[in-house]
Amino acid sequence: MTDALLPRPARILIADDLPLFRRAIAHLLDEQPDLVVVGQAGNGIEAIELAQSLQPDIVLLDVEMPVMDGIAAARRLRALVPDARIVMLTVSEHDDHLMEAIKLGAHGYLLKDLHPDELYAMLRAAMRDEAPVSAALVGRLLTAVRDAGRTPAVPSAPEGDLSRRELEVLRLVADGLSNKEIGVVLSITEGTVKNHVHHALSKLGLENRIQAAAYIVRHGLGLPRS
DSSP: OOOOOOSSOEEEEEEOSOHHHHHHHHHHHHTSTTEEEEEEESSHHHHHHHHHHHOOSEEEEESSOSSSOHHHHHHHHHHHSTTSEEEEEESOTTOTTHHHHHHHTOSEEEETTOOHHHHHHHHHHHHTTOOOBOHHHHHHHHHHHHTOSSSOSSOOOOGGGSOHHHHHHHHHHHTTOOHHHHHHHHTOOHHHHHHHHHHHHHHHTOOSHHHHHHHHHHTTOSOOOO
8 A cells, every 4th residue: 555645734642651652753753744743641631631622633542541541531532522533552462452442433553563654654544534453453353353242342233224335345444455445446436435435334333444344344244265
């Protein structure tokens, strides 16, 4: 996937309790022409306060923080700053908060050991509403979704409400493809793909592509594997 620059700089709020890590990430992001850090917080409470005043495009939110952790903060932010993309940061691929983040509508879930270029690409993907998830977490996500039989991670709306094309698009979303890549596969424009994703999410009562991927996997609607 080509890591194209965003049409305008994305305004990012970083929340992490480690000042050195937080400042290092801010320095890296500020070197990118289309990414700008507008604020830094050391815990969930500070993140909520700053997000309400700064209205960032993205809140990069550490899962483990004092005073209020990232999951609790994300839940509040979804209500108080609904237009912000919430991207969670974690140190371990075995983080038990992964499913909880999906339920509350986080827009991405990243490991802290990402290479800087991967982080830039993931944040740009979040701005395109493409729900970035670190590669190491994808397998855990799919396993967790399949095992969530008694506690559904996503609503159970019938897939019959989807058009054939919408289902095709969501299957490719669940397979990890970007809008641009889906457009190439289906020979349609990237804008058309985005419209299909939007309509499908609306029909299913889902909030983002991560929940859509979870829905496809949990209901056994994915692409057949050879």
